[in-house]
Amino acid sequence: xIKVLIVMYxxxxxxxxxxxxxxxxxxxxxxxxxxxVLMKNEFxxxxxxxxxxxxxxxxxxxxxxxxSSKELWGKLQAHGVKMVMDLDDYWEWPDxxxxxxxxxxxxxxxRELENLKLADYVTTTTRHLAKLISEHNxxxxxxxxxxxxxxxxxxxxxxxSEVLRIGWLGSMQRNHDLEIxxxxxQMLYSDADLEGKxxxxxxxxxxxxxxxxxxxxxxKREGAIAPSYGYLYNDIDICLAPLQESVFxxxxxxxxxxxxxxxxxxxxxxNHTPYAEDIEHGVTGMLVxxxxxxxxxxREVILNKELRDxxxxxxxxxxxxxxDIKNLARQRVQxxxxxxxxxx
Numbered sequence: 557x558i559k560v561l562i563v564m565y566x567x568x569x570x571x572x573x574x575x576x577x578x579x580x581x582x583x584x585x586x587x588x589x590x591x592x593v594l595m596k597n598e599f600x601x602x603x604x605x606x607x608x609x610x611x612x613x614x615x616x617x618x619x620x621x622x623x624s625s626k627e628l629w630g631k632l633q634a635h636g637v638k639m640v641m642d643l644d645d646y647w648e649w650p651d652x653x654x655x656x657x658x659x660x661x662x663x664x665x666x667r668e669l670e671n672l673k674l675a676d677y678v679t680t681t682t683r684h685l686a687k688l689i690s691e692h693n694x695x696x697x698x699x700x701x702x703x704x705x706x707x708x709x710x711x712x713x714x715x716x717s718e719v720l721r722i723g724w725l726g727s728m729q730r731n732h733d734l735e736i737x738x739x740x741x742q743m744l745y746s747d748a749d750l751e752g753k754x755x756x757x758x759x760x761x762x763x764x765x766x767x768x769x770x771x772x773x774x775x776k777r778e779g780a781i782a783p784s785y786g787y788l789y790n791d792i793d794i795c796l797a798p799l800q801e802s803v804f805x806x807x808x809x810x811x812x813x814x815x816x817x818x819x820x821x822x823x824x825x826x827n828h829t830p831y832a833e834d835i836e837h838g839v840t841g842m843l844v845x846x847x848x849x850x851x852x853x854x855r856e857v858i859l860n861k862e863l864r865d866x867x868x869x870x871x872x873x874x875x876x877x878x879x880d881i882k883n884l885a886r887q888r889v890q891x892x893x894x895x896x897x898x899x900x
Contacts, residue, residue: 558892559591561607563615572782573701573811574616574642581704581885590889601628608635611896614679616642622667629674638896641675643668643689644701646807652732652800677895681809684829688807697891701809702881703818709786712820714793719773720858723757723792725785725815733805736798736826738768740850745771747855754858759788789819793864794857797825798850810834810879813841817875820868824853840871 562579564571576594583592593610601607601620613619613632619639620628629639647668649656659665669692672678677695680686689696703710724734744750755773758766766776780788789795795816799805806829813835816823825831827843835841842853857864877883 557591558589558612558896559593559610560612560614560892561593561595561610563613563619564594564596565616567781569782569785570616570644574644575614577704577881578699578702578885578888581881582888585882585885586889590892604631604635607632608637610637612638612640612892614640614642616644617668618671622664622670625671625674633676638676639674640677640679640895641668641671642679642699643672643685644681644809646685646688646804647672648804650732650802650804679891682807682830682833684833685807688803699888699891700879700884701811701814702879702884703786703814705818705876705880705882707786709784710815710818713790714819715790717791717793719752720754720793721757721791722754722794722796722854723759724769724796724798725759725779725788725792733798733800734768736800736847737796737850739847740854741768741771743848743851744854747851750855750858754854757792786815786819789815789821792821794822794824794854796850797823797831798844799826799828799831801826801828806830813871814875814879816841817868817871818879820872822857822864822867823871824850824857834874835871839867840874841867 562575564575564579579592579594582590607613618625633639647666649659649665656665672689672693675693677697678689678693679697679699680689681698681701683698686696686698724737741756744754755775756769756771757775757777758769759777760779777788795812797812799808808830810830810833813823813825813831823835823841825835825841825843827837827845832843835843837843842857844850844853857867
């Protein structure tokens with residue numbers, strides 16, 4: 557029996573997607589092969605006598621403090637413990653994100669790079685990010701983000717609406733991407749053929765960005781915590797995913813179109829990695845290169861119900877098995893088994 561300690565430091569979306577929910581499904585469906593202990597409370601990372609009983613310690617970004625990783629991990633590795641670091645973002649965060657300044661002040665910005673060099677293995681979200689990680693640690697495994705397709709919040713249960721609802725769901729860390737939408741939305745509101753046929757919804761951003769979306773029917777909504785986030789999609793028909801082109805953004809996961817496809821929504825996103833990797837324009841979604849194309853793509857899907865239905869149902873078929881957390885948990889089990897044997 558392989559013993560795995562999985563560390564969940566908080567209650568944020570990353571904690572659930574990368575550690576909490578996968579651990580739950582590995583335990584539920586593969587408990588006869590893998591003994592999972594999900595650590596959610598504070599604990600002593602220097603309790604080597606206890607931690608050496610595990611075959612694998614799987615954690616996101618850090619275990620203990622960054623400055624003590626080499627010494628602490630070395631002690632555990634000397635006992636045969638595999639230190640598996642998870643990373644879901646590129647380690648150099650852009651200055652346009654508010655959290656970057658805080659991370660630099662705290663002295664932790666970019667320190668994931670030091671850790672991934674020390675880890676026995678690194679798990680990550682996409683092939684693209686895995687390629688960048690492999691330049692520093694060749695033992696890298698892609699374990700995509702996934703959703704519990706059986707959970708009520710991911711069921712296809714839209715709330716009724718007389719108009720099409722176009723929405724962006726995000727956080728204040730993504731505000732800089734919203735500016736890409738400004739020109740297209742202005743053109744949308746100026747189109748007399750579309751009057752009364754749509755409304756815009758902004759969820760999770762700061763008020764400073766609301767002027768981009770403001771117009772007839774516009775709604776600003778608060779975000780939601782990870783365990784109930786999926787219900788927000790019940791009030792959206794078309795999902796927008798603007799993304800400035802940068803190394804950091806190219807390392808984002810596919811979650812935006814996974815969520816949209818699971819809820820059978822139309823997805824319109826930026827035409828570069830990560831969305832362009834799997835989305836086929838006009839088949840499983842719409843991909844945008846230029847600012848004015850947000851308008852032309854939205855106009856087309858607003859006026860063409862047949863197109864909307866084809867896009868959203870095709871996207872659902874793309875994601876429903878590939879990103880089902882039950883199937884992805886099986887991949888994690890195979891990964892755990894591949895890197896270590898049962899220890900007496």
